[in-house]
Structures are given as C-alpha cells and as structure tokens.
Amino acid sequence: MDNKEEEKETSDYFQHNGIPFISPLLSIEHFEWVKDFKMDQDTVFIITYPKSGTTWMQQITSLILANGNIDSVKDKVLYERAPWVEYVVFIPNCKDSQLITSHLNYHMAPNALKNKIGKIIYVARNPKDVTVSFYHYHKFSNFLKKPKDFQHFLEQFVEGNVFYGSWFDHIREWYSHKDELNMMFVTYEDMQKDLRSMIEKVAIFLNKKLDGKTLESIMDHCTFKFMKENPASNYQDALQMFNTDCGSFYRKGVVGDWKNYFLVSQNEWFDSIYQERMADFPVKFY
Numbered sequence: 001m002d003n004k005e006e007e008k009e010t011s012d013y014f015q016h017n018g019i020p021f022i023s024p025l026l027s028i029e030h031f032e033w034v035k036d037f038k039m040d041q042d043t044v045f046i047i048t049y050p051k052s053g054t055t056w057m058q059q060i061t062s063l064i065l066a067n068g069n070i071d072s073v074k075d076k077v078l079y080e081r082a083p084w085v086e087y088v089v090f091i092p093n094c095k096d097s098q099l100i101t102s103h104l105n106y107h108m109a110p111n112a113l114k115n116k117i118g119k120i121i122y123v124a125r126n127p128k129d130v131t132v133s134f135y136h137y138h139k140f141s142n143f144l145k146k147p148k149d150f151q152h153f154l155e156q157f158v159e160g161n162v163f164y165g166s167w168f169d170h171i172r173e174w175y176s177h178k179d180e181l182n183m184m185f186v187t188y189e190d191m192q193k194d195l196r197s198m199i200e201k202v203a204i205f206l207n208k209k210l211d212g213k214t215l216e217s218i219m220d221h222c223t224f225k226f227m228k229e230n231p232a233s234n235y236q237d238a239l240q241m242f243n244t245d246c247g248s249f250y251r252k253g254v255v256g257d258w259k260n261y262f263l264v265s266q267n268e269w270f271d272s273i274y275q276e277r278m279a280d281f282p283v284k285f286y
Contacts, residue, residue: 128258
C-alpha cells in the first residue's frame with residue numbers, strides 16, 4: 001500500500017477523549033449533544049463494547065418490548081428498532097425511540113442515565129472472543145482500518161487503539177457504576193448458556209410479562225440461524241458498508257472461538273495483561 005492509499009484509509013479517524021472514532025458517522029459536536037439527551041423512565045439503553053452481543057440483545061429486547069405483538073416489529077431492521085444514540089443520523093428521526101443502543105463509555109453517556117432515568121442492559125463478553133470478532137469485523141468493514149495481521153490487531157486492542165477504544169476501560173467504568181444506575185449486567189456467555197432464562201430475566205427487568213407462546217416465539221426469532229438469514233437483522237440493506245468477500249456480518253456466534261486464533265504465547269501474554277488490569281474484577285469469563 002502506498003502512502004496515498006494508506007492516508008485515504010485512515011483519513012476519517014479522529015480522537016476524542018483519547019478514543020478513536022470515525023467521521024462522518026460520529027462527531028464531537030454530536031457527542032456533546034448526547035450528554036444532554038432527554039429521555040423518560042421507560043427508555044431502555046443497550047450498552048456494549050463492540051462485538052459483545054449487541055445485535056442479539058437488540059433482537060431480544062425489541063421483541064420483549066413489543067408486548068407479545070412480535071409481528072409488529074420483526075420485519076423492521078434492527079438499527080431502526082434500536083438506533084445508536086451517538087451516530088449523527090440519530091437526530092431527528094430517532095429521538096422518540098423507546099429502545100436505544102450505544103457503544104460509548106460511561107463518561108460520554110447521557111447524563112440522564114447517570115441520574116437513574118431510563119434503564120440500561122449492559123452486555124459483556126470474554127475479551128479474547130471480542131478481539132477475534134472485532135478483528136474479523138475490521139477486515140469485513142469498508143469504514144474501518146484493515147488490520148495488518150492478528151498479532152498487530154491484538155496489540156492494538158490491548159492498547160485501546162481500536163474503534164471505541166479500550167475494552168478494559170469500557171467494562172470497568174460501566175461496572176463500577178452499576179449500583180448507581182438502573183442497570184442489568186449480563187454476559188454473552190450466559191446468553192449462550194441459557195437463552196430462555198436470559199429472555200425471562202430481561203423481561204422481568206423491563207417489567208414485561210411473557211406468556212409461554214410469546215416466550216417460545218421470541219426464542220425462535222433469536223437463534224443465530226434465524227438472525228443471520230433474516231433481512232431485518234443481517235444488515236443486508238447496508239452491504240455497501242461491508243466487503244462481503246472478506247466475511248459476513250454474522251460469523252460464528254459461539255463461545256471460545258479465540259482458541260482457534262490465539263497462539264500459546266499470545267494467550268499467555270494476554271492473560272498477564274488481564275491479570276494486571278482486571279485482577280479485582282468480579283465477573284469471570286469462560
């Protein structure tokens with residue numbers, strides 16, 4: 001790659017609060033607007049670090065909020081059912097959304113959330129699986145820097161030099177404030193382990209009652225196979241943003257895929273970093 005090509009590839013990146021973002025999808029002006037975003041007590045935020053189960057939780061939560069009328073939302077694309085508050089296109093079309101998504105860290109989130117207005121569902125995932133999924137997503141996306149190789153991306157991930165910054169800072173900040181917020185903290189691994197139980201817990205958190213038929217229907221609409229094949233959830237209408245020769249939006253959706261990518265030396269190095277930065281973190285990933 002010559003210098004001009006490299007410059008073109010990286011020209012849309014900018015730093016804010018030490019975190020890499022991209023324009024025109026995001027902007028500093030809009031970040032300032034987000035801080036004062038007004039919401040009511042029924043507003044639900046799904047907050048995640050990228051590649052941690054975001055679309056899965058969007059699907060689950062949007063179907064629960066449909067009050068049993070799944071047909072009313074199932075064919076509406078996910079980014080319309082649960083738009084990202086930090087994306088500049090959020091204004092003015094999505095301001096009345098009951099379900100909102102964000103990858104922002106705690107310090108950049110709406111002040112209303114910090115005042116216990118609205119509810120938060122935070123989804124965390126084993127950072128090794130996040131790294132692998134994010135690596136492939138960078139290769140697949142037309143709007144992100146293409147990684148040189150997995151080793152280089154792993155180093156960038158640990159240093160926080162990737163889109164949306166440090167996984168370590170993101171999860172620690174949100175978790176450390178969870179008791180001050182109306183927050184439900186869940187893990188991707190628990191979603192995989194028992195989807196039915198997770199749907200029931202989310203419904204209780206949102207004060208929604210699900211009859212047996214609705215619960216079964218939600219489960220059917222939240223399988224990896226269904227979501228991968230469903231145009232409303234597979235980003236089929238946004239293919240211009242992705243290079244389909246390098247993958248697909250839904251790749252594997254499994255736990256432990258990192259074992260197929262991490263060398264022994266990489267795993268030992270990552271574990272040492274994790275132990276140094278997260279030794280006192282009470283959530284254990286598997």
